[in-house]
Amino acid sequence: MDFVACIKQFADEFGTEKIAQRSFLGVLEDYQAFEDVSPSFRLVLKHWHENGNLAKISKMSVNDNQWKIDVSNIIHQTQSEGFQKEVVSDLLHKLLLGMGIIDYSFDWNSEFCQQEKTAKESISTNGNGWGKTSTSVSQPEKKENFFSRLFGRKDSPSAEECYQNAVSAKSNGNNNDYIEWLKKAAQKGSKDACLDLGQYYYRNSPAQDYGEAVKWFKKGVANGNLSCSVKLGFMYAYGQGVVKDYNIAISYFEKPAKNGNRSAQFGMGFCNYHLMVQSLKKNQNQETEDSIRCYKEAKRWLTYVAEAGNADAQYYLGVVYNGFETINGNIPTYKKESFKWLEQARKQGHKGADEYIKRFGRYYWFS
Numbered sequence: 001m002d003f004v005a006c007i008k009q010f011a012d013e014f015g016t017e018k019i020a021q022r023s024f025l026g027v028l029e030d031y032q033a034f035e036d037v038s039p040s041f042r043l044v045l046k047h048w049h050e051n052g053n054l055a056k057i058s059k060m061s062v063n064d065n066q067w068k069i070d071v072s073n074i075i076h077q078t079q080s081e082g083f084q085k086e087v088v089s090d091l092l093h094k095l096l097l098g099m100g101i102i103d104y105s106f107d108w109n110s111e112f113c114q115q116e117k118t119a120k121e122s123i124s125t126n127g128n129g130w131g132k133t134s135t136s137v138s139q140p141e142k143k144e145n146f147f148s149r150l151f152g153r154k155d156s157p158s159a160e161e162c163y164q165n166a167v168s169a170k171s172n173g174n175n176n177d178y179i180e181w182l183k184k185a186a187q188k189g190s191k192d193a194c195l196d197l198g199q200y201y202y203r204n205s206p207a208q209d210y211g212e213a214v215k216w217f218k219k220g221v222a223n224g225n226l227s228c229s230v231k232l233g234f235m236y237a238y239g240q241g242v243v244k245d246y247n248i249a250i251s252y253f254e255k256p257a258k259n260g261n262r263s264a265q266f267g268m269g270f271c272n273y274h275l276m277v278q279s280l281k282k283n284q285n286q287e288t289e290d291s292i293r294c295y296k297e298a299k300r301w302l303t304y305v306a307e308a309g310n311a312d313a314q315y316y317l318g319v320v321y322n323g324f325e326t327i328n329g330n331i332p333t334y335k336k337e338s339f340k341w342l343e344q345a346r347k348q349g350h351k352g353a354d355e356y357i358k359r360f361g362r363y364y365w366f367s
Contacts, residue, residue: 194220210241
């Protein structure tokens with residue numbers, strides 16, 4: 001994979017603004033050469049990453065005049081730590097151009113390099129007839145380079161604009177443009193785009209790709225989308241595109257469940273029920289701290305959803321009560337609660353509940 005493709009991968013995973021703060025250093029260390037970044041730039045960037053300046057640069061805003069003060073301080077500080085001022089200044093110039101903090105009309109030399117320029121231009125020609133040395137920092141070419149790909153052009157559409165373009169494309173039946181705009185919006189941090197992309201790859205029969213669905217749901221989770229967290233939780237609970245893992249699923253369900261999301265609450269109960277069953281099988285149906293904890297958690301979360309009328313939650317709550325009775329010893333109480341919830345689910349047409357009740361027979365439930 002070439003460097004640009006690697007950067008794109010990180011951008012897809014973390015969002016462009018986090019590359020400078022989290023992933024960029026590792027990329028620089030893994031790749032020895034690439035077209036837009038010289039070895040001297042790489043050393044400065046590594047240094048900035050370690051002392052926090054790279055994170056500071058990535059947060060600069062054109063609407064805040066503080067950035068000019070910060071730039072001057074960073075140049076002075078980095079120079080005092082042994083780096084060449086020309087390299088430091090040139091690198092900062094390109095970074096800020098790529099971020100859209102400045103444009104090509106901004107007089108960088110006058111603003112930040114005037115003292116060095118004046119001092120060096122005062123040197124007279126030497127005896128060999130050479131002309132005076134020009135040390136001003138050259139203006140970068142007006143082309144898309146590594147930095148503009150990293151931070152995004154100033155004139156590129158915002159995440160919200162990309163998402164609205166996706167909505168328009170979908171309403172016009174243009175599926176290819178719909179997906180492309182969604183990806184652009186998601187890469188710029190749109191929570192809704194991440195969710196829509198994940199659902200598209202999860203549900204769409206011709207394009208179904210659980211791996212892609214997992215990728216976009218994870219990006220949505222990183223951007224704070226709780227709906228993506230719920231979707232991802234069920235993919236881990238069912239083993240879709242990932243190795244089935246009830247504990248990981250719970251980690252994704254927990255926050256939205258505590259915020260009142262019924263699907264996540266069901267997921268918490270469902271996963272804890274299966275963890276309870278695993279613990280019982282592992283320990284030859286003997287109670288353990290894990291099985292008791294999972295039983296209590298399953299009962300707690302499923303009750304919230306069952307009381308709201310969800311038939312699946314009612315069914316699993318009935319199974320949870322019945323599955324734990326041999327351990328607790330209070331068989332009549334648990335059978336009564338179990339049948340109550342199973343019967344409510346059966347009245348709503350839940351076939352699993354009907355089959356479960358019939359499997360044990362009338363004598364079992366009412367003896």
